Amino acid sequence: MTQTTPAHVAAPDALPRTGVRPPRPPRIHRAWFVAAVAFVTIIGAAAFASLPGLLIEPLHREFEWSRGTIGFAVSVNLALYGLTAPFAAALMDRFGIRRVVAVALSVIAAGSLLTVWMTAAWQLVLFWGILVGLGSGSMALAFAATVTNRWFTARRGLVTGVLTAAGASGQLVFLPLLSWLVEHEGWRPAAVTVALSALAVVPFVWLLLRDHPSDVGLAPYGAPEFVAKPAPVPGAARRAVTILFSAARTGPFWLLAGTFAICGASTNGLMKTHFVPAAHDHGMPITAAASLLAVIGVFDVVGTIASGWFTDRFEARRLLAVYYALRGVSLLFLPMLLAPSVHPPMVFFIVFYGLDWVATVPPTIALCREHYGDDSAIVFGWVLASHQVGAALVAFAGGVARDVFHSYDVVWYASGALCAAAALMSLVIRRRKTPAVA
Structure with missing residues (x-):
């Protein structure tokens, strides 16, 4: 009988010839440590996502820029956040995760720091919109998808949920601090805090993150056999575009992109950008409104991890339909809940919305993996691009609507209707009878 090589051994010729049993693999697979480093990294980089909604009123007062102008800079940031993701996933295949993420964190720090010295609106667009974007x-979430795809075969839904929740955890950590700084010290110290937090996690990435399980002689977690590290893939930009054209010829791609665009419109573009100023319009202090967003972050962690667990067990497209339908209903009630103080119905909304905030990510990644196999991380990058384009449009349109109508009500109602459409679109996605090879 032929002896099977253990999954944790680097290669067959690496087996000892002395008759001594090879050492047992560690009780805790290295993949979990890599996931933990990725979690900390995403938390450290999450400060940039916490600040835009806090900047609108201070910048409007200091520079007399319209909310539409400020919203445009935020929309550029959100759009580039998404449009960069598929190329970043391809660059990770070419140059490795560590290099790409370390450079990205440095660019975030530079863009945030340079805003301290800006004097014109175009500089806000350049520094915060382009560089930070x-x-x-x-x-972006393509980082989480790449780590999950390379290091895990089992528990992918759960790990995706945990890494997605890292952004919410970062929001929980930074929102109260940044809102306090904006209100008591001004927006500049808050921008410096974002820069320092991004730089602080660079050493963690460089020293502790590994690109592939084979780098440490292991098989991916849950894999039945050792998986060799693939050769670097040249032509990252060309590959990202080629995969886009290939995926764009399939129906599931457009349905996933459309639903995720609505997801971005109703979260990053709407709530994260405009909830604080909308609550402030009703007399609520900025710190109180920011604290409510932080509470969303608490329940976002619970909801996203639970969604990952559900995704491992239930049909992903049905989960998406439920998530979008519940989100749409909750948004229709929000205009009636905004008030000068926090009251129980508003707390219920925040908890409910938090559980649903990015619960859509694990089933969306699972559907990308089901339909597009090895290319799923890059396909998800393009789907994420649609998410951020949707967020960018609403970030800009929400500011314009506030300038024109002197209220955000129309934006809440329109977003609720879009979520209902996303629920229907999710049900149209067909199941793939034979999953794509991962």
Whole structure:
């Protein structure tokens, strides 16, 4: 009988010839440590996502820029965050995860720091919109998808949920601090804090993150056999575009992109950008409104991890339909809940919305993996691009609507209707009878 090589051994010719049993693999697979480093990295980079909604009123007061102008800079940031993601996933295949993420964090820090000295609106667009957008795009959910695809075969839904929740955890950590700084010290110290937090996690990435399980002689977690590290893939940009054209010829891609665009419109573009100023319009202090967003972050962690667990057990497209339908209903009630103080119905909304905030990510990644196999991380990068384009449009349109109508009500109602459409679109996605090879 032929002896099977253990999954944790680097190669067959590496087996000892002395008759001594090879050492047992560690009780805790190295993949979990890599996931932990990725989690900390995403938390450290999450400060950039916490600040835009806090900047609108201070910048409006200091520079007298319209909310539409400020919203445009935020929309550029959100759009580039998404459009960079597929190229970043391809660059990770070419140059490795560590290099791409370390450079991305440095670009985020530079863009945030340079805003301290800006004097014109175009500089806000350049520094916060373009530089932070490009850097954060390389730290986008494509990073989580790449880590999950390379290091895990089992528990992928759960790990995806945990890494997605890392952004919410970062929001929980930074929102109260940044809102306090904005209100008591001004927006500049808050921008410096974002820069320092991004730089602080660079050493963790460089020293502790590994690109592939084979780098440490292991098989991916849950894999039945050793998987060799693939050769670097040249032509990252060409590959990202080629995969886009290939995926764009399939129906599931457009349905996933459309639903995720609505997801971005109703979260990053709407709530994260405009909830604080909308609550402030009703007399609520900025710190109180920011604290409510932080509470969303608490329940976002619970909801996203639970969604990952559900995704390992239930049909992903049905989960998406439920998530979008519940989100749409909750948004229709929000205009009636905004008030000068926090009251129980608002707390219920925040908890409910938090559980649903990015619960859509694990089933969306699972559907990308089901339909597009080895290319799923890059396909998800393009789906994420649609998410951020949707967020960018609403970030800009929400500011314009506030300038024109002197209220955000129309934006809440329109977003609720879009979520209902996303629920229907999710049900249209067909199941793939034979999953794509991963």
